[in-house]
Amino acid sequence: MAGAVLCTLNVRHNSTMVSGLLKHSEAKIIFVDYQLLDTAKGAFKLLSEEGIKLPSLVLIPESHDSSPEVLEYESFLASGRTDFAVVRPNDEFDPIALNYTSGTTSSPKGVVYSHRGAYLNSLAAALLNEMLSMPVYLWTVPMFHCNGWCLTWAVAAQGGTNICMRNVTAEGIFDSIAAHNVTHMGGAPTVLNMIINAPARERRPLRGKVSVMTGGAPPPPQVLFKMEELGFKVTHSYGLTETYGPGTVCAWKPEWDSLPPEERAKIKARQGLQHLGMEEVDVKDPATMRSVPPDTKTMGEVMFRGNTVMNGYLKNIVATRDAFKGGWFRSGDLAVKHLDGYIELKDRAKDIVISGGENISTIEVESVIFSHPAVVEAAVVGRPDDHWGETPCAFVKLKDGCVASAEDIIEYCRDRLPRYMAPRTVVFEDLPKTSTGKTQKFVLRQKARAMGSLSKMSRIVFMSIIVLENVMKRKR
Structure with a gap:
């Protein structure tokens, strides 16, 4: 104003x-x-x-x-005046907000939002979250991130109450829900993971269903399943800073209610369809710009177009031109398309592991590792390999009080995945995160590169064994 x-x-x-x-x-x-x-x-x-x-x-x-x-x-x-004249935009596409990307690279880009896009995405956010009048929204999504997925405006539009937390903890979440009768909240899968792994002393029974919108990274099916067990209703959305936050939603079909819990969770982990404010979402071959077939196998790049896509990057014409090459906003995310049109993310283009000519979705490998009963967090990146090009390297954090070895994790994956997809390296440590809960895979890739080639190390160990055996033979 x-x-x-x-x-x-x-x-x-x-x-x-x-x-x-x-x-x-x-x-x-x-x-x-x-x-x-x-x-x-x-x-x-x-x-x-x-x-x-x-x-x-x-x-x-x-x-x-x-x-x-x-x-x-x-x-x-x-010091202000109550009779001041509201300054309205000259054009719907005038900027209303500038949002910097989360900084998973060294130079965050300034994403420009328009009045029209923010207005449409705010209405879409209220619809996606099924907000009735006067909701009570618990902020575990940072308001600086995509303007809080435009929910800062959506909650206001519905006459809602905002419950804010300085520090996001599982205990604080449960306490806030109990104290304020929270109806809605949102958060990255990291926040959901925090909730389901909260010790019993920190949990509070929910008075009613709490609607949770998650996004920022594909949530493991096991996390979704356990959230529903606790009484939360989870809606999975997907988007980027450049799409004002959520650009798609995994709209739920009634016929899926009769499926087994594990199958329902797998479906809910899909990114789904564009919301009402987004004109179009597609999965395309980035070179030919042709849509990929809905066969759940052919990967392409997720692309958006519509009013709820950014105006561009501030003072960065080159990056803006590259992002909109071909007339669509290119997300950099790789996905497949299902027969019903729902999209399912497989990886970031830069995160896909190519081992021996085979494309390995790190999301699929991470999902299996997450299902291990001792694991609380996992991320997979490529480790250089002189023979295979790359091999999967898993960084894993275990639950408090749980024990598992690297061999345990590797064997667990080999029992549930094609052998080439199972990690060859497992490192136990806390995962580096952005402020919005995304794992900083570029940090993990640097660590994996510093390890060197696994095949080379294997050959060194193998040659050392041969030398040692020869020495022992001579001594005998």
């Missing part, structure tokens, strides 16, 4: 990143929570050293006893 463009910054960024984004966005004013004031001051210092004009800082304090050198939020609001 002030005619400004909203640019929400990731609360986990350091001063260096914040200064870079303030510079790139040319921000004129920044609202800062008291817990992040030092980060903002550090960013201002870096901007000053570059001779860049600083934005005005408005502090949101813990109490009204704020420091006199900064403008405090309530005082700032009190």
Whole structure:
């Protein structure tokens, strides 16, 4: 209403990143929570050293006893006029928001949202979440991520109540649901994983069904199944920052209700169809731009077009042109299409493991590892191999109190997957995450590359054994 463009910054960024984004966005004013004031001051210092004009800082304090050198939020609001004229956009495609991608690469891109796209996606978000009037929404999706999947606006449109958490924990989620009678929430599969693995002392019985929208990464079927056991109703959506958050939804068919629980969970893990606000979603051959056949086997790239696709990347014409090459927004995600038109993600194009000429979906391998009773988190990347090109390398985190060896995980996968798909390497450690709960696979790929070729290591071990045997023979 002030005619400004909203640019929400990731609360986990350091001063260096914040200064870079303030510079790139040319921000004129920044609202800062008291817990992040030092980060903002550090960013201002870096901007000053570059001779860049600083934005005005408005502090949101813990109490009204704020420091006199900064403008405090309530005082700032009190200085306004109640009769001000609302500044409306000249055009529906004028920018309403600037959202930076999650930073899984070294340089986040600034995604420009239009008034039209945000309006349509907000209405679609209310429909996708089946929100009646006056919902109670628990925020476990960061509001800085795709403007909270546009639910900041959708909840307001329905006259809802927002329940906010500074730190997302399983105990905090269950406590908030019980205290405020939460009706809706959302979160990446990481959040769902946190809920289902909460110890009994942290859990609270649900008063009624809590609708949960998940996205950000394909949820393992086992996670979906266990969420439903706890009383949550899970809807799976899929999208990117460039599609205002969810661009598709796995719309549920009544005939699937009679299927066994495991089969229902597998279906719910699909990405589904475009929502009402998105014109079209397709899976295409990125070279020919032909749609792949709905045979559940032929992989192509997921592509979008419509009003709820970004205007482009701020100050990055080359990246914008590449993203829209062929007249569609190219997601970089690989998927197959089912006979009913539902799409199912198989991998990011950069994450697919090619071993001995065979394409291995890391999502499929991760899903099997997730089903191991001792595993709480898993991610699979390619490890260089002199013979096969690549072999699957699994990074695994075990549940507290559980024990499993690398050999256990490998054998478990070999019993359930074609042998070439089973991981050849298993590393036990905590998985690096973005602030939105996505596993930073580029970090894991770097670690896998640093391990070197597995075939080479195998040959070294093999040659060492031969040398040792020869030495023993000579001694005998």
